[in-house]
């Protein structure tokens with residue numbers, strides 16, 4: 001069975017907030033933010049909901065692949081900022097698309113959410129349970145930011161990205177309808193992990209109990225982060241994860257055309273490139289205009305690359321996500 005990404009899409013909210021805009025409302029500067037992170041602006045949702053952004057990204061992925069929503073067997077959304085506790089963002093997307101034949105659910109793996117969702121879809125597709133999956137990362141992070149905490153709120157943005165993934169049986173009539181079949185092997189290898197013991201270095205508490213036993217309910221909670229600990233985690237875990245996934249795929253760093261990393265911080269990306277002894281030009285960047293959009297960052301970047309024509313059939317690409325949980329996940333794909 002060959003599992004391939006056959007379409008991509010993304011949606012970024014209409015409103016753009018630059019570092020200078022932030023400097024108008026808090027004690028920060030473009031110089032501080034850009035020099036430490038590479039971020040210059042981000043999109044923030046105003047009217048857009050997580051489900052709206054996700055379904056817009058999904059629509060574009062379906063359009064890119066030329067597939068109707070009725071052909072989708074499953075929808076998985078990586079998100080920590082769904083609009084509702086229930087229904088899930090994935091069920092809302094199903095409704096908005098009219099994807100009546102799909103099973104739909106969310107995955108909470110923070111910034112590794114899209115990669116976890118992709119790996120989950122891969123498992124269903126490779127075992128023949130389903131054929132076609134919409135895999136999304138969608139976040140409205142600005143609603144869980146403490147806008148008085150300049151050390152976190154300047155880092156994040158909102159948006160959604162989608163990949164349509166399909167399984168092809170080698171040699172089948174279904175596969176032969178696609179003229180590129182046989183020339184690419186699709187998703188080649190995955191590697192993922194979690195470290196719950198370090199989870200509190202990047203956290204956002206959920207709704208708290210407000211039953212009659214509680215004296216002071218309704219304490220609001222926002223994202224809280226030990227930036228330096230997260231940084232140390234990222235620059236050690238990501239290169240190790242990439243080495244492991246490359247070993248599983250039986251190829252080396254030199255075989256990779258692009259490393260599509262979670263877009264948290266330019267310094268993290270540069271450090272990962274250095275540790276892998278890979279040319280930093282192989283690490284495309286979108287965080288300059290998106291900020292960190294958690295689960296959405298990898299699929300948004302992938303879609304930007306796809307639409308710019310950067311991805312050619314047969315190119316080998318590494319994708320890697322990392323973040324809250326703590327969680328991480330990497331994949332090797334042949335485009």
Ligand code: COA
Nearest residue numbers: 028029032036111150151154227228230231264265322323
């Ligand atoms: N503007 C201006 N000053 C700020 C600021 C802002 N937006 N945010 C924090 N500061 C100040 C702090 O108050 C502190 O001041 P003090 O020394 O007077 O107390 C100082 O800047 C800290 O600066 P520095 O030590 O240079 O911070 P840093 O090098 O650790 O950089 C991060 C901070 C957040 C950019 C960095 O730790 C990081 O990128 N970590 C990873 C975070 C991440 O990517 N998380 C998501 C992963 S999915």
